[in-house]
Amino acid sequence: MTVKSSLRDRRRLQTSREIQRAALTLALRHGHDSVTTEAIAAEAGISQRTFFNYYLNKDAAIIGNAPSFDDDTVARFRESSGPLLADLLQALRRLLSNSDLDRSTSQLIDRLLVRSPDLLPIFYGSLKRLRDQIADLAVMRLGEDARADAELLAEAISHALADTFRIWANDDGMSADSIVDIAAAKLQVLRGLLTPGVQPIPAASTVRPDTQAMTSTAAAPIRP
Amino acid sequence: MTVKSSLRDRRRLQTSREIQRAALTLALRHGHDSVTTEAIAAEAGISQRTFFNYYLNKDAAIIGNAPSFDDDTVARFRESSGPLLADLLQALRRLLSNSDLDRSTSQLIDRLLVRSPDLLPIFYGSLKRLRDQIADLAVMRLGEDARADAELLAEAISHALADTFRIWANDDGMSADSIVDIAAAKLQVLRGLLTPGVQPIPAASTVRPDTQAMTSTAAAPIRP
Structure with missing residues (x-):
């Protein structure tokens, strides 16, 4: 079923990965405590609203799906x-x-x-x-x-x-x-x-x- | 070595257990978030200073040694x-x-x-x-x-x-x-x-x- 994923699914996966990479990069750069969902969204080039379409909070983004x-x-x-x-x-x-x-x-x-x-x-x-x-x-x-x-x-x-x-x-x-x-x-x-x-x-x-x-x-x- | 523990060791173990029981009882009664080290010390009948001789913080007391x-x-x-x-x-x-x-x-x-x-x-x-x-x-x-x-x-x-x-x-x-x-x-x-x-x-x-x-x-x- 997931083997042949739709273009939409693949885009979604790609975006969730990019958000995760942004979260990890910021946590490495500034320390986990200083990272905010706002900063992660900015780093990933998306709105904070979009961030919350993908992850509940910053820790979820760091862990990834x-x-x-x-x-x-x-x-x-x-x-x-x-x-x-x-x-x-x-x-x-x-x-x-x-x-x-x-x-x-x-x-x-x-x-x-x-x-x-x-x-x-x-x-x-x-x-x-x-x-x-x-x-x-x-x-x-x-x-x-x-x-x-x-x-x-x-x-x-x-x-x-x-x-x-x-x-x-x-x-x-x-x-x-x-x-x-x-x-x-x-x-x-x-x-x-x-x-x-x-x-x-x-x-x-x-x-x-x-x-x-x-x-x-x-x-x-x-x-x- | 610990098999025959000294009276002092046994007293220490007993006190650490009593503090743990106090911490668990309070967490069950009021919820984990509401528990403070002060309240645990009071429940166990010891000073807060004594509490910190046994445990670093409330979570350590809840877990026990x-x-x-x-x-x-x-x-x-x-x-x-x-x-x-x-x-x-x-x-x-x-x-x-x-x-x-x-x-x-x-x-x-x-x-x-x-x-x-x-x-x-x-x-x-x-x-x-x-x-x-x-x-x-x-x-x-x-x-x-x-x-x-x-x-x-x-x-x-x-x-x-x-x-x-x-x-x-x-x-x-x-x-x-x-x-x-x-x-x-x-x-x-x-x-x-x-x-x-x-x-x-x-x-x-x-x-x-x-x-x-x-x-x-x-x-x-x-x-x-």
Whole structure:
């Protein structure tokens, strides 16, 4: 459904991105506290009224719009009889390929968080929205009784994905198509670490060696 | 080291708990925004000056002091050659048995979060502190290069633990001693869900059936 988006949809996405970039640029330049919606609108070359057509407030603009699973992806997931983890990863692949990721925006967010780690909580909300969407998908297959299990799984998946996003944002040589595969490899390392009675050897080799060093920073929030 | 705490330590812990209970009671009665450190001090029967000897601000008092691994537990963990997961769970058992958990405080927090879910982020900080401590332990064994893997593992463990805390807080029949074991069972369910190519059946039976229903609420933050 969203795969072939209309010109209007694409323009809307582009404008929301431009507002986000303006918000991030100003927060980096003057500090988060000094930024106003008025200044963001001016920087983006739009009216404040238009700003509020896109975002509720300045923090929403800084976070940007989180991608969400489109109806077609949800329907495919629901109808599939494949393995749960593989189907969830496939849904995430479709989500990312539909969202036309912008590396430079992710880099701005990274730089802002390095300068102002106290802004991390506002980005956690964005990660939580993705986590909740993944949990909702998993519940479709596991049943409502298993919501806590689905949430734990979704927590692990969204964390692995957020980590991989950070690697991708800072590695021009890494393609966006490989994000889900690298996150999936991280989840298999986790599975190994969760094996009881086994002395695990960290499977660093499952993650690209040149990006491994970057994963040693604190968990990054997801950014669309 | 902390296992046999001095009378002074125990008094200090008791006072910090009383201040926390006062803060939670006032937030439940009048709403979080209306609570002041002055009112909390008055409710707890202490001076405002004493309040600030225990907590930086009202939110810190509402969250309470997060438990941390004592030196002896860290030393035992470092020296053990046992399986990583088992050793982490053992360290958590010692942490919880040292922290003299207070169910009624946990219930107050639960009630406050049901009424004001917008306060969740202030509790996330507390959960993150525990997560970071677990990750630091795991890094001692896996090495600094594997910090991202250690953090993913710590994320899963702290989430499972927080979930189990919520079950324990609302189930008078559940002993605090079983918290880590139930969290460990949840982690094995997660491990099953992470198995590639397998159609997982949610292992609801690994979690006490009478508490299963409670796990269907959103992830709860940890509370000491």
